[in-house]
Each structure stands twice: as structure tokens, then as C-alpha cells.
Amino acid sequence: MSNPLKDMDKPDTIFAIGTNMTECHPVAATGLKKALKKGAKLVVADPRKTRLAELAHLHLPIRVGSDVALLLAMAHVIVSEDLIDGQFINERTEGFEQFQSHLAEFTPEWASKICEVPAEDIRTAALWYSQAERGAIYYTLGITEHICGVDNVQSLCNLALLTGNLGKEGTGINPMRGQNNIQGAGDCGAVPANYPGFQPVEDPQFHEKFKNAYNQPELDLGQSMTKVTALNLAGDGIHAMLIDGENTVVTDPDRNHCQRALESLDHLVVIDIFLTETAQLADVVLPASAWGETDGVQANTERRVQRLRAAVTPHGDSKPDWWIISQIARELGVTGFDYQSAKDVFNELCSLSPIYAGLNWDNIGDGNYQWPVPEEGHPGTPILHEDEFKDAKPGLFKIIGYRDPAEVIDEKYPVWLTTGRRLQAYHTRTQTGRASGIDYLLSEETLEVHPEDAKQWELQDGGFVRMASRRGEVILKVETTTRSPRGTVFTSFSFAETNINVLTGSGYDPITQTAELKVCPVSLTPA
Amino acid sequence: MINEPNSTFASGPSIKIDGETIFFSEGETIYEVAKRLQKNIPTLCYDERLEAFGGCRLCVVSVEGIRNPVASCTTKATDGMVVQTAPPEIEKMRRTLLELVSSENRDTQPNPLSGFASQELSALVNKYGARNGRFQGAKSGTSNFKDANPFILRDYEQCISCYRCVRVCAEQEGDYAISVANRGFKTQITTEFDHDLRDSDCTFCGQCVQTCPTGALADKKALRSAELPEEIKKTRTVCPYCAVGCSIDLMTKGNKIVGAQPAMKGPANKGALCIKGQFTFDFIQHEDRLKKPLIKQADGTFKEVEWDEALKAAAKGFARAKAKYGRHSVYGIASGRAPHEAAYTMQKFIRAGFGTHHIDNCSRA
Numbered sequence: 024m025s026n027p028l029k030d031m032d033k034p035d036t037i038f039a040i041g042t043n044m045t046e047c048h049p050v051a052a053t054g055l056k057k058a059l060k061k062g063a064k065l066v067v068a069d070p071r072k073t074r075l076a077e078l079a080h081l082h083l084p085i086r087v088g089s090d091v092a093l094l095l096a097m098a099h100v101i102v103s104e105d106l107i108d109g110q111f112i113n114e115r116t117e118g119f120e121q122f123q124s125h126l127a128e129f130t131p132e133w134a135s136k137i138c139e140v141p142a143e144d145i146r147t148a149a150l151w152y153s154q155a156e157r158g159a160i161y162y163t164l165g166i167t168e169h170i171c172g173v174d175n176v177q178s179l180c181n182l183a184l185l186t187g188n189l190g191k192e193g194t195g196i197n198p199m200r201g202q203n204n205i206q207g208a209g210d211c212g213a214v215p216a217n218y219p220g221f222q223p224v225e226d227p228q229f230h231e232k233f234k235n236a237y238n239q240p241e242l243d244l245g246q247s248m249t250k251v252t253a254l255n256l257a258g259d260g261i262h263a264m265l266i267d268g269e270n271t272v273v274t275d276p277d278r279n280h281c282q283r284a285l286e287s288l289d290h291l292v293v294i295d296i297f298l299t300e301t302a303q304l305a306d307v308v309l310p311a312s313a314w315g316e317t318d319g320v321q322a323n324t325e326r327r328v329q330r331l332r333a334a335v336t337p338h339g340d341s342k343p344d345w346w347i348i349s350q351i352a353r354e355l356g357v358t359g360f361d362y363q364s365a366k367d368v369f370n371e372l373c374s375l376s377p378i379y380a381g382l383n384w385d386n387i388g389d390g391n392y393q394w395p396v397p398e399e400g401h402p403g404t405p406i407l408h409e410d411e412f413k414d415a416k417p418g419l420f421k422i423i424g425y426r427d428p429a430e431v432i433d434e435k436y437p438v439w440l441t442t443g444r445r446l447q448a449y450h451t452r453t454q455t456g457r458a459s460g461i462d463y464l465l466s467e468e469t470l471e472v473h474p475e476d477a478k479q480w481e482l483q484d485g486g487f488v489r490m491a492s493r494r495g496e497v498i499l500k501v502e503t504t505t506r507s508p509r510g511t512v513f514t515s516f517s518f519a520e521t522n523i524n525v526l527t528g529s530g531y532d533p534i535t536q537t538a539e540l541k542v543c544p545v546s547l548t549p550a
Numbered sequence: 551m552i553n554e555p556n557s558t559f560a561s562g563p564s565i566k567i568d569g570e571t572i573f574f575s576e577g578e579t580i581y582e583v584a585k586r587l588q589k590n591i592p593t594l595c596y597d598e599r600l601e602a603f604g605g606c607r608l609c610v611v612s613v614e615g616i617r618n619p620v621a622s623c624t625t626k627a628t629d630g631m632v633v634q635t636a637p638p639e640i641e642k643m644r645r646t647l648l649e650l651v652s653s654e655n656r657d658t659q660p661n662p663l664s665g666f667a668s669q670e671l672s673a674l675v676n677k678y679g680a681r682n683g684r685f686q687g688a689k690s691g692t693s694n695f696k697d698a699n700p701f702i703l704r705d706y707e708q709c710i711s712c713y714r715c716v717r718v719c720a721e722q723e724g725d726y727a728i729s730v731a732n733r734g735f736k737t738q739i740t741t742e743f744d745h746d747l748r749d750s751d752c753t754f755c756g757q758c759v760q761t762c763p764t765g766a767l768a769d770k771k772a773l774r775s776a777e778l779p780e781e782i783k784k785t786r787t788v789c790p791y792c793a794v795g796c797s798i799d800l801m802t803k804g805n806k807i808v809g810a811q812p813a814m815k816g817p818a819n820k821g822a823l824c825i826k827g828q829f830t831f832d833f834i835q836h837e838d839r840l841k842k843p844l845i846k847q848a849d850g851t852f853k854e855v856e857w858d859e860a861l862k863a864a865a866k867g868f869a870r871a872k873a874k875y876g877r878h879s880v881y882g883i884a885s886g887r888a889p890h891e892a893a894y895t896m897q898k899f900i901r902a903g904f905g906t907h908h909i910d911n912c913s914r915a
Contacts, residue, residue, distance in 0.1 A: 028794065028818050045753075047792060048792050048793075048794050049753065049755065049824035049825075050794045050796055050818075050819050050822045050823065050824055050827075051794050052724075053722060053723055053724060053822055056723070056724030057724070059724075060724070078724075199792075199793065199794075200792075200793035201792065201793060201886070201913075202792070202793060202886035202887055202912070202913075203788070203789065203790050203791055203792065203793055203795065203886070203887060204793075204885075204886055204887060204888065204889060204890065204893070205793060205886035205911065205912070205913050206793060207886075207889070207890045207893060208884050208885065208886045208911035208912075208913065209911070209913065210890070210893075211884075211890050211893035211894040211897060212893075212894065212897040212898075212901075212909075213882075213884035213893040213894070213896050213897045213909055213910070213911045214897075214909070214910060214911060214913075215907045215908070215909060215910055216907070218897075218901075219894065219897070224907050233901065237898060237901055237902035238902065239901065239902050239903075239905045240905075241877070241905035242901060242905045243905055243906055243907060245907075246907060247907040248881070248906075248907065248908050248910075249910050250881075250883055250910035250911075250912075253881040253908065253910070260875075260878070260879065261879055261880075261881050261908075262871045262874070262875045262879040262880075263867055263868050263870075263872075263879060263880045263881070264880070264881045264882070264883065265864075265868070265880075265881075265882045265883070265896070265899070266882075266883045267882075267883065267884050267885045267888060267892055267896055268884075268885030268887050268888045268892070269883055269884075269885050269886075269887075269911075269912045271883065271912075274912065289867065289871055289874075290867030290868065290870065290871055292864045292867065292868075295840065296834070296839055296840060297836075297838050297839065297840060298838070298840060298844075298852075305844075305846065306845070306846050306863070306867060307843070307844070307845055307846070307860055307863050307864045307867070308840065308843065308844040308845075308852065309843050309860060309861075309864065310839075310840035310841060310842060310843060310844075311840075311888070311892075313833075313834040313839070314787075314790035314834065315787070315790075315800055315807055315831065315834050316834065317889065319888075319889025319890060319891050319892070320889055320890040320891065321788060321795065321889050321890060322795075322890070323788075323793050323794060323795025323818055324792075324793035324794060324795070325795075325818065327795055327817060327818060329788045329795055329797070329817075329818075330786075330787070330788070331787050331788055331889055332785050332786060332787045333785070334783075334785035334787065334800040334802050334807055335802055335805045335806065335807055335834075336805055338834065338835075338839045338840075338841060339839065339840070339841025339842060340841060340842050340843070340856075340857065341839070341841065342857070343891070343892075344885070344888045344889070344891070344892030344895070344896075345889075345891035345892055345894070345895045347861075348892070348895040348896055348899050349895055350857075350861045351861055351864050351865050351868070351899065352895075352898075352899050352902070352903055354861050354862060354864070354865030354866075355865045355868060355869055355903055357899070357902050357903045358902075359898070359902055360895070360898075360899075362895075365889070365891045368890075368891040368894055368895060369890055369891055369894075371894070372890060372891075372894045389817070390788075390795075390797065390816075390817045390818070391817065446753060446824070446825060447754075447825055447826075449791050449792075449826055449830075453833075454790070454791075454830065454833040455791075455826060455830045455833070456833075457832075457833040457836040457838060458829065458830035458831070458832050458833050459700065459771065459832055460699075460700030460701055460771060460829060461829075461830060463698070463699060463700050463748070464748060464754065464825075537913075
């Protein structure tokens with residue numbers, strides 16, 4: 024997030040797109056509800072009538088995967104109505120003229136046909152956001168899990184740059200990250216393209232730095248590889264994998280492909296707290312100590328670095344992940360893994376990561392710091408981009424065009440499926456599914472179908488549906504509801520029994536290789 | 551919270567509280583200013599996250615020039631005000647109020663596992679010696695034990711009509727799942743059409759439980775461990791689910807986690823939690839937890855082994871892949887759920903061990 028969570032009750036216009044916040048980030052959503060009580064306007068773009076959409080002053084139930092068209096048209100309105108922040112554009116951006124001429128043809132009327140919402144509503148959304156004193160954008164995976172995820176994010180950035188809604192309290196571009204430490208995994212360099220602290224692996228300066236720090240003269244300059252590519256190459260270039268705490272075969276798109284990939288490895292080691300569907304495929308399974316048993320650090324969606332503390336001793340013979348990984352490294356004769364504690368590991372991270380340079384195990388105890396913290400004594404950075412953008416470069420308008428999703432509905436697969444999460448379940452339920460009481464509220468997965476669609480496909484509320492895509496099929500219980508619009512059905516990926524990711528996996532964003540989990544054409548027949 | 555008396559504002563309007571002069575800022579209530587002076591004014595309907603309500607009258611103070619005591623939580627400080635927080639007549643009034651309030655409730659000491667604020671009434675009753683049954687008679691509130699939800703106990707006979715539950719649900723959560731029906735002795739906290747919580751707008755965030763000052767609303771899951779003999783210990787940590795990063799206090803008895811309470815000063819959540827942070831901590835005690843390393847046998851089954859054997863087997867497979875297919879044949883997937891130390895050592899294992907950037911995490915799915 025460019026802005027802190029405590030800013031969430033401060034905007035006077037909120038534009039929430041692709042975020043089911045009341046279910047996925049309920050505590051953050053309370054901030055937005057407070058802003059509404061103070062009189063803020065809420066625009067929600069989401070195919071479904073989520074709880075957030077019910078609270079909205081304007082709900083744009085756009086067709087799944089049509090976000091870029093909506094955002095281009097909003098930019099068109101803002102520019103043609105001259106609601107831009109000219110001073111901000113002059114002082115802090117680049118490429119406005121080119122962007123302006125690019126926008127000319129993308130009228131609300133044009134977008135209306137793609138997004139399947141009235142042009143007038145698109146115009147209203149643009150006016151409200153651009154006329155706000157403090158306009159803030161919030162988004163989640165509804166924006167990123169598309170073949171055009173990067174385009175979607177950059178289109179949102181364009182809107183913020185046009186209106187100067189950046190670098191100030193109650194504004195910004197605010198992705199709500201999904202997992203407790205997904206921000207931290209990136210911060211720590213557990214991504215192919217960056218060393219810890221987002222230092223690019225392609226940069227010779229950092230290559231040299233880590234060659235020395237890690238005592239590895241062979242270290243590649245660049246040559247990063249994403250997980251998606253690695254799974255595609257399994258058995259054909261990639262032959263051994265170490266997976267820590269991820270239920271890959273249930274969470275990832277195209278389950279059958281994933282399972283085949285992991286099975287074709289010579290050697291698979293999984294570290295986890297349960298024998299997950301993924302761990303069952305492993306040659307060696309190593310038991311990790313869990314949350315509540317492990318000291319450590321995690322970073323939240325607003326870049327706040329916080330301490331995790333052990334309250335009880337590890338279950339059975341389980342051990343902290345860092346200990347397990349270090350022991351494997353030592354068995355292999357790799358040097359630099361003589362850590363005695365989580366503190367040792369974290370302090371080494373801080374010593375190598377410029378954004379953590381002012382942090383150490385002892386000064387983060389109260390969670391007071393949001394990175395970057397470039398040196399000790401620095402107060403941290405709750406709001407990004409206040410005076411300048413990263414590396415003092417101007418904010419660049421990106422020229423983006425609309426593309427259809429990887430697969431679109433046709434005669435054989437005439438219904439859009441979109442997937443997501445539910446309040447009472449977390450991801451694949453390895454944890455919430457094992458917490459007592461949750462079954463009382465959510466014991467099984469259903470497919471949300473509009474009542475008219477149910478009629479069309481001859482489905483009964485409470486009956487079963489066979490849902491098929493180009494990759495496979497699943498059988499699910501039907502729940503008729505007007506939460507889903509006509510022509511679009513919804514379900515979550517939480518229940519391994521009804522693994523929806525057998526169907527998904529139609530395409531990937533070409534830059535991030537994020538899967539298009541939010542769009543999948545399907546057919547529905549009674550089961 | 552600011553603890554240094556007199557230090558917050560160096561000038562401006564001031565009031566005198568129990569003989570001490572203190573500056574304040576426009577809009578502060580007497581209660582808020584007194585709190586900065588570490589004055590322990592008793593309250594029951596007050597939760598600093600909520601709009602002041604002025605319902606319980608325990609926070610009354612005497613103000614020079616005003617004949618009747620005023621509620622300090624709703625009265626704004628004004629320049630030159632002279633306040634006494636605990637003169638004998640006010641203390642006597644508080645005691646009578648507490649006797650009235652407690653006369654309605656069963657004379658019990660709620661278990662501290664009930665909720666964060668559950669000890670507030672009993673602590674005041676003890677402090678003021680107000681448990682003498684002077685006001686026997688009608689009682690309000692009918693408990694709803696038939697609501698079979700596994701999370702929230704609804705023992706309204708212990709309710710004192712402070713409305714904190716209703717207000718936290720409306721003001722903090724914006725859910726408006728519960729409301730007040732009737733008045734006087736017929737007062738009842740209820741849901742729409744008196745349904746079970748499951749059939750209301752309740753999201754089971756547990757905020758009503760945590761703000762209840764009597765244990766009328768209580769944490770059913772935590773109370774399952776009420777009989778365990780050990781003292782409750784609290785450990786401050788962060789919720790393991792989404793990336794909001796809510797601070798929570800894990801409650802343990804011995805080596806068992808028995809419940810969770812929100813950290814009121816948590817920088818990301820300021821006392822708020824959702825159903826997952828509040829009620830789903832117990833997965834770590836589930837019987838499915840892995841206790842020992844496992845190695846897959848030729849027949850596809852797993853065999854439990856000691857660490858030494860498992861680590862050697864794990865390492866050997868990587869060494870063999872590297873020898874046979876080269877250092878680019880190994881890949882690592884880190885977790886977005888495990889702490890920094892896991893992610894950091896994973897990427898270092900790949901970069902230092904194999905010299906590649908064959909490392910990723912679960913953020914692409």
C-alpha cells in the first residue's frame with residue numbers, strides 16, 4: 024500500500040476495484056466503513072454484489088476481465104472534462120501528452136459495450152474520483168489475477184497520476200495483500216528477480232554484493248525463473264524442488280498440470296505443518312513449527328514490520344523453517360548457515376537490505392516501523408511517494424490498450440466463472456478447516472448462480488451442478504443468489520474436495536506470470 | 551496513549567483536576583484530560599474506541615459552579631474549569647450505582663477467559679464493596695443459551711445495558727447485527743427478529759465479546775479451558791491469516807493456547823479482529839499436525855524418521871540432482887505464510903547453495 028491502514032477512514036472518495044474487502048480483509052474494511060459514516064463516497068467495481076458493493080453509492084458490476092476498458096474510459100472522462108491535477112502532472116509526471124492523445128477514442132460509450140455497465144455510471148465514477156479532495160484506490164487480486172494484471176495496476180496508477188491522488192494522506196494506490204507475510208516474502212528476496220530489499224538480480228552492483236555476501240563465485244547475473252516456468256519445466260530441466268509452506272496443487276491454477284509437474288521431479292522436499300495434498304507428493308516431508316510456536320517477523324500490507332512471538336513450544340519434533348532450511352544447507356556444505364536463532368537470521372537480512380537498514384530484531388518489537396527505514400533513527404515511511412517517486416524518477420503515464428481474457432465465453436463454455444475467497448475460510452483451509460466451530464458457519468463449498476441463470480441451465484437451488492472448463496470438471500452444490508450477476512458464477516478455491524483449480528489456468532500475465540484465476544469460461548449442466 | 555502529565559500541550563486553555571493544572575486541546579472531554587493525569591475515573595459504558603455514551607454515570611465528577619455532578623466522558627473541558635474526580639459524595643454515589651447495577655446480576659466473578667473487558671464490573675464491585683444485595687428485586691435480560699453458535703456465549707442475565715456490544719458492532723464494525731429492544735427491566739440485546747447470530751448480519755468478529763464489561767457476552771471457545779488449573783499467560787503476536795497484520799494476545803494455560811484477544815494498541819488493528827484472528831487459533835493443536843519427519847517408502851507410504859536421517863535424505867536428493875543435471879535443476883518455493891526468517895533462508899539456500907535465482911513464493915497464485 025502506498026498509504027497506511029490508518030488512512031482508510033480519511034478519503035472523501037474511495038474507488039474499490041476487485042476487492043471483496045469485508046470478507047478477505049475485514050478489519051481493513053472497518054476503516055472504509057468509518058469513512059462512509061463521515062460522508063465519503065464509495066465506488067465499487069466488481070462483477071458481484073459483494074457486501075462492499077451493497078455499501079457503495081455506485082456499484083459498477085463490470086464483466087469479469089474488463090477492468091482496463093473501464094479504467095481507460097475513466098481516464099478519458101477525467102482528461103476530457105479537464106479534471107486533471109495540472110500542477111502534479113507538470114511537476115511529477117512524464118508522458119502526459121502522449122497518454123492524452125491515446126485516450127481520445129476510449130469513451131465511456133466504448134467501454135460500456137465491453138464492461139456491460141452504463142456509460143453514465145462510468146462517467147460518474149470518473150467525476151467522483153477526480154473531483155475528490157482525497158481520492159483513494161483500493162484493490163486486491165480481482166485486479167492482479169488476470170492475463171492483464173500489470174495493465175490493470177498501471178491503469179490505476181494512470182488515474183492516480185492524472186488526479187494527483189498520491190503521496191498525501193487519505194489517497195494513494197493501495198493493494199490489499201493476501202497472505203500474512205506475502206509482502207515479507209518479497210522483502211526477503213524470495214522472488215526470482217530481486218535480492219532481499221528489491222535489489223535487482225540483473226544489476227551488476229548487487230550481483231557483486233551478494234556474490235561476496237553469500238560466498239558464491241558462480242552466482243548468476245540475472246537469469247531469474249518464476250515458479251510458473253519452473254513447474255512447466257518440471258522433469259525437463261527442473262528435477263528437484265524444496266517447497267516451504269505452500270499447498271501448490273490446491274492453490275495453483277490447473278491442478279492436474281501442477282500435480283503432474285511435481286510428480287515428474289526426481290526429488291521433492293516439502294516443509295509444512297500438515298501433510299497437505301502437496302506434501303503427500305513429496306519424497307521427504309519435514310515438520311515445521313507453526314505460528315504461535317515460532318519466533319519471527321512478518322510484514323503486513325502497509326509495509327509494517329512486526330514481531331511474531333512463540334506462546335507455546337513446538338508440536339512434537341517440529342522445528343522452525345529457518346532451522347530446517349539451514350540444516351539442509353549445512354548437510355550440502357553450504358557456508359553461512361550457522362544461525363542460532365531467528366534473531367540472527369533477521370539481523371542478517373537487515374544488514375543486506377537497504378529498506379531494512381534501520382531495523383533490527385530489538386527495535387521492531389512494537390511494530391512501529393513501516394519500511395523503507397534507510398538508517399537507524401529514521402522514523403519509517405508510512406506514506407510512499409510524498410515528495411518524489413522511487414529513485415527520484417518522474418511518474419510515467421503508461422500507454423495501455425484493452426485485451427480480452429485468455430479465454431472468452433463461446434457456445435461450448437457460455438458462462439463466466441470467477442473465483443475468490445470467503446470470510447470464514449482461509450485459502451485451502453489447511454488451518455481454518457482444522458479450527459473448531461468453523462464448520463458451523465461454512466461446512467461446504469457452493470457455486471453462486473443467479474436465479475435466472477439457474478433456470479436457463481436447469482439447475483436447482485441446493486442441487487448439484489457439473490461445471491466444466493477446457494481443462495477439467497468439478498461437481499458442486501448450487502446456491503441461487505443475486506450476488507452473482509447473470510452470466511457469471513462464483514465459487515471459492517478453499518475446499519480441496521471441490522477443487523476449482525482443476526478448471527482454472529487459461530492464461531498468465533506475460534510480465535508477472537500471475538495466473539488468470541479470476542476468469543474462466545465454463546459450461547453448467549445438472550449433475 | 552500519552553502518559554506524561556502536563557507534557558502534551560505547553561500552552562492553551564487549562565483546567566484544574568484535583569488541584570493539578572493541565573492544558574488541554576479544544577474538544578477534549580474531562581475524562582480524556584483526567585486520563586492523561588493518570589486519574590483512574592471508573593467507567594462501565596466507556597470504550598475509548600467508541601463515541602462516549604454517558605449511560606452508566608460512574609464517571610461523574612464534581613465541577614465547581616455546577617450543582618449536579620457531570621458525566622466526565624461526555625462533558626468537554628472548558629478553560630478555567632475546576633474538577634474533583636473523587637470527592638466522598640461522588641464516591642458514595644458510584645458505590646450506590648454499582649450496587650444497583652450488580653443487584654441485577656448473578657453474583658459471580660466472570661472467568662477472565664470470557665473476554666478482554668470481562669473483569670471491569672467485578673473489579674469495580676470489589677473495589678467499592680458494592681456487593682451487598684441492598685437492591686433485591688426485578689432483573690432484566692433473558693439469556694439465550696439455545697443459540698448453538700460455537701463462538702459467542704449470550705448470557706444476558708449478566709447484561710447491564712451498557713450497550714457497548716451494540717455500539718462496537720455499529721461504530722467499529724459497521725455491521726449493525728445486534729440492537730437493543732425495549733427499555734427498563736425489559737431491556738434486551740437482540741438480533742433482528744430475535745434470530746440466532748448465525749442468521750443475522752453477525753460476522754463473528756468477537757468485538758462484542760471483547761468489549762463486554764461483565765462476561766455476559768463471552769468467548770465460548772476460550773471458556774472450554776476454564777477448568778485448566780494453570781494461570782492465564784498472554785503473549786503478544788500478530789494474526790497468521792491475511793496481510794492486515796492485526797496484533798493479538800495469545801492466551802495460554804501451561805503449554806496450551808486457549809484463546810486469543812485483540813491487542814487494543816495494535817498498530818494495524820487498534821483492537822479490532824475478524825472471525826479468523828479471533829476464533830481460529832486452534833489449528834496448531836490439531837491431531838493432524840506433523841510430529842516427525844517423514845520419508846516416502848518404495849510402496850508410496852511415509853515412514854516417520856528422526857531429523858538426522860530426514861535431513862540427510864533431503865540434502866542427498868538435491869546433491870544428486872545438481873550432480874546429474876547441473877545447478878540449474880533445483881528450484882525453491884518460499885511461503886507467504888511463514889515468517890521472514892523462512893523466506894530469507896529459502897532464497898539464500900538457492901542463491902548461496904546453487905548460485906541461481908530459481909526461487910519464488912506463492913504470490914503468483
